[in-house]
Amino acid sequence: MRNQRNLLALTLCFFCLSCSTFNINNPQEEYLPAAALQPFGRYLLNQEQKLELVSSAVHFGFSFEGTECQLFASIPNANGHNYLQYELDGVYQKRIRVAGNAKEPIRITAPTTGKHIVWVYKATEAYTGPILISSITGKKLKPLKNPVKPIIEFIGNSITSGAAADPSEVPCGSGVYHDQHNAYMAYGPRLARTLGLNFVLSSVSGIGVYRNWNSDGPTMPQVYEQVNFQEYNAQLWDFTRFKPQVVSIALGTNDFSGGDGKKTRLPFDSASYVNSYIKFVQQVKSKYPPAQIALLSSPMLNGKNRQTLQNCLTAVKSKIDAAYPTDKPVALYFFQPMRARGCSGHPNVEDHAILAQELVPFFKKLISAN
Incomplete structure (x- = not known):
C-alpha cells in the first residue's frame, strides 16, 4: 500500500513538472479586445464591444511577437461575405475573404520570429455592411495608433x-x-x-x-x-x-x-x-x-x-x-x-x-x- 502511495506521488510530481515545462515552452497567448484597438476611418463600437469597420479603407494596427497571430472577424449576414486586406511589416499582403458562416479566426503568419507590425484595412465600402472585429490573439500584442500626420x-x-x-x-x-x-x-x-x-x-x-x-x-x-x-x-x-x-x-x-x-x-x-x-x-x-x-x-x-x-x-x-x-x-x-x-x-x-x-x-x- 505504501509503495502504491509512493508511486502515485511520484506520478503526480512528474505530471506537475511536465505541465510546468509546457507552460514555459508554450506561454499562453494574449487576448487583445476590439475595444482596445484605435481605428482610423468611419467605425462603430457596438453594444457587444465589437469593432464595426464601416467605411472604405478604415484601418487599425497592432503588433505581435512570434510567427503567428489570430484575428477574429465576422459579418452580420450569415450567408454573405466581405473582404479585409492587410500589411505586414510595411509590405502589402493580400485580400482576405470574411465569410458569414466562418468559425475559425483569420491567421496572420510571419516568416520570422521577433516583433511584427500589422495594419488591417476594410477592402470594401460602407454599403456592403460592416465587418465586425471581436478580438486578436497572439503573443505580446499591442494596439497601434496612426502616427500624427496631416x-x-x-x-x-x-x-x-x-x-x-x-x-x-x-x-x-x-x-x-x-x-x-x-x-x-x-x-x-x-x-x-x-x-x-x-x-x-x-x-x-x-x-x-x-x-x-x-x-x-x-x-x-x-x-x-x-x-x-x-x-x-x-x-x-x-x-x-x-x-x-x-x-x-x-x-x-x-x-x-x-x-x-x-x-x-x-x-x-x-x-x-x-x-x-x-x-x-x-x-x-x-x-x-x-x-x-x-x-x-x-x-x-x-x-x-x-x-x-x-x-x-x-x-x-x-x-x-x-x-x-x-x-x-x-x-x-x-x-x-x-x-x-x-x-x-x-x-x-x-x-x-x-x-x-x-x-x-x-x-x-x-x-x-x-
Whole structure:
C-alpha cells in the first residue's frame, strides 16, 4: 500500500513538472479586445464591444511577437461575405475573404520570429455592411495608433472606393459587386502613402451631387452625415474624431451618367449640379472650417461631358471663393482622360497608380501650404 502511495506521488510530481515545462515552452497567448484597438476611418463600437469597420479603407494596427497571430472577424449576414486586406511589416499582403458562416479566426503568419507590425484595412465600402472585429490573439500584442500626420479626406464615388478595380481573384462579370473592391489600392490611399499622410475615405458607389447613377437619390449631401452613408440611419458620424487639413471631393461621374437605359433619365442639368455642389461644399466647410477644399474632376468623362464638368467645377469654386473671402481659395484639379481597364469601365489597380501619381504634385503643394 505504501509503495502504491509512493508511486502515485511520484506520478503526480512528474505530471506537475511536465505541465510546468509546457507552460514555459508554450506561454499562453494574449487576448487583445476590439475595444482596445484605435481605428482610423468611419467605425462603430457596438453594444457587444465589437469593432464595426464601416467605411472604405478604415484601418487599425497592432503588433505581435512570434510567427503567428489570430484575428477574429465576422459579418452580420450569415450567408454573405466581405473582404479585409492587410500589411505586414510595411509590405502589402493580400485580400482576405470574411465569410458569414466562418468559425475559425483569420491567421496572420510571419516568416520570422521577433516583433511584427500589422495594419488591417476594410477592402470594401460602407454599403456592403460592416465587418465586425471581436478580438486578436497572439503573443505580446499591442494596439497601434496612426502616427500624427496631416490628414486628407477623400469624398467620392466608386472610383474613390477602389470598386471594380481588382479582378485578380474573381473575374469581372462574376461573383457580386464587391468581389472586385480594393480600397487599399485606390488612388487616395496610394497618394497618401506616397506623401506620408493619413487618410479617410468617405465614398459610395453610384453616388452623385444632385442625382445618382440610376436614381434621384439619396445623394452624397443627403447621406454624408450618417455614419454609414445610409439615409435611413439615425446614427450620425462624429466629425470631431478626425480633422483633415485637406478635403478632396470627386463627384460628378454619376450625375452625368445616362443610367441603365431603362429608367427615365433627364439630360444633365448644370444649374442643379452647381447649386447642389455649392451647398455640399458649405456643408463640408461647416464640419471642418479650417480645411482646404479641393475639387477633382472625373477621369472617366471625356469629350463634351468632360468640358461641361470642368466648367461646372470652376463655377462652384467661383461662388464659394466669393462667399468665403477670408478662407483658403478652393483648389481645382482636372484629371487627364483615361481609358479605364477595370470592371465595368472603372479604373483597375494599375490605373489607380497612374491617377495617384498624377495627383502627387497637386496635393503636395496643398499640404505644404497648409
